[in-house]
Amino acid sequence: MSDVKIRQPIAVTMGDPAGVGPEVTARAWAARSAYDLPPFVAIGDIAAIAAVWEGPTARVGDMSEVVRIFDDALPVWHLEDSGSLTPGAPSAAGATCALHALETGIGLTRNQASSALVTGSVSKSALHGIGYTHPGQTEFIAERCGVTATNAVMMLAGPTLRVVPLTVHIPLSEVPERLTSELIVAKARIVARGLKRDFGIAAPRIALAGLNPHAGESGQLGDEEERIMMPAIAQLAEEDIVVDGPLAADALFAPGIRDHYDAILCGYHDQALAPFKALHFHDGVNLTLGLPIIRTSPDHGTAFDIAGQGKADPGPTIAAIAMAARMATARERGCAPSK
Numbered sequence: 133m134s135d136v137k138i139r140q141p142i143a144v145t146m147g148d149p150a151g152v153g154p155e156v157t158a159r160a161w162a163a164r165s166a167y168d169l170p171p172f173v174a175i176g177d178i179a180a181i182a183a184v185w186e187g188p189t190a191r192v193g194d195m196s197e198v199v200r201i202f203d204d205a206l207p208v209w210h211l212e213d214s215g216s217l218t219p220g221a222p223s224a225a226g227a228t229c230a231l232h233a234l235e236t237g238i239g240l241t242r243n244q245a246s247s248a249l250v251t252g253s254v255s256k257s258a259l260h261g262i263g264y265t266h267p268g269q270t271e272f273i274a275e276r277c278g279v280t281a282t283n284a285v286m287m288l289a290g291p292t293l294r295v296v297p298l299t300v301h302i303p304l305s306e307v308p309e310r311l312t313s314e315l316i317v318a319k320a321r322i323v324a325r326g327l328k329r330d331f332g333i334a335a336p337r338i339a340l341a342g343l344n345p346h347a348g349e350s351g352q353l354g355d356e357e358e359r360i361m362m363p364a365i366a367q368l369a370e371e372d373i374v375v376d377g378p379l380a381a382d383a384l385f386a387p388g389i390r391d392h393y394d395a396i397l398c399g400y401h402d403q404a405l406a407p408f409k410a411l412h413f414h415d416g417v418n419l420t421l422g423l424p425i426i427r428t429s430p431d432h433g434t435a436f437d438i439a440g441q442g443k444a445d446p447g448p449t450i451a452a453i454a455m456a457a458r459m460a461t462a463r464e465r466g467c468a469p470s471k
Contacts, residue, residue: 219440
């Protein structure tokens with residue numbers, strides 16, 4: 133990552149203080165040299181780190197301090213005391229701290245004091261217990277950035293594959309109804325723009341996975357491909373956005389095929405995430421396209437069951453920080469063709 137140069141440090145929210153977020157953030161700092169990570173600041177309760185890690189920390193209140201102390205200690209933007217901390221035991225105070233960390237991270241990044249935002253995992257049930265009404269962090273970030281939730285697109289990205297589920301957390305039975313030509317066109321536009329802006333890919337190569345086996349077999353196994361997908365692909369072509377497909381999903385993720393594409397659009401959650409996690413379970417990154425800021429997140433949950441036991445893998449957090457830095461570099465440089 134020697135070619136990655138960012139103007140400002142990265143803001144990393146620790147997520148729920150009772151989860152693995154504090155530990156993996158601290159261990160990412162400990163591995164900063166091995167992975168050539170840029171300066172970043174952990175946001176949340178500093179006591180949550182002390183409860184699971186014995187390394188050096190330093191409180192900061194200004195992003196300029198982050199760069200100065202990063203080599204010697206993990207910079208922590210301490211927000212509040214979230215009360216008695218027990219790893220693995222979420223609390224209302226911890227959820228409140230996680231929410232305040234998210235708000236602070238968004239603010240720092242929107243104000244350009246931070247180059248990018250990396251969000252640690254939160255407990256949705258704990259957040260809902262304190263009155264949080266958003267389905268997840270993505271919707272909250274989009275709202276704070278003045279973007280409608282439908283214009284914030286989730287992408288899963290790893291070293292060899294990028295996927296976008298066109299529909300996300302809905303029952304499989306509802307997918308054919310929700311998957312419209314308009315949805316495909318809207319999401320593909322955002323993906324094409326994001327690949328150019330955030331990954332420096334001048335001419336993105338995008339594929340669309342068929343919904344039915346064998347991509348419908350010319351209508352014999354379902355008509356969604358001909359009725360919904362092909363009109364969307366034709367409209368996108370008129371806008372100079374080239375999307376190949378619909379392609380049979382059972383072969384699309386094979387090495388010799390997926391390698392031809394910068395991103396693959398999938399009809400539903402598991403069609404995208406099953407192959408992605410098979411390939412990049414430990415280094416996959418969840419990121420959001422369509423925002424005015426860069427946002428990435430490790431692709432795992434709070435893992436309360438192993439919090440505080442020294443078992444949490446910092447790999448996904450390291451990958452999320454590294455990818456956020458590369459995306460920030462791409463934005464700062466402008467579009468320069470690269471893979």
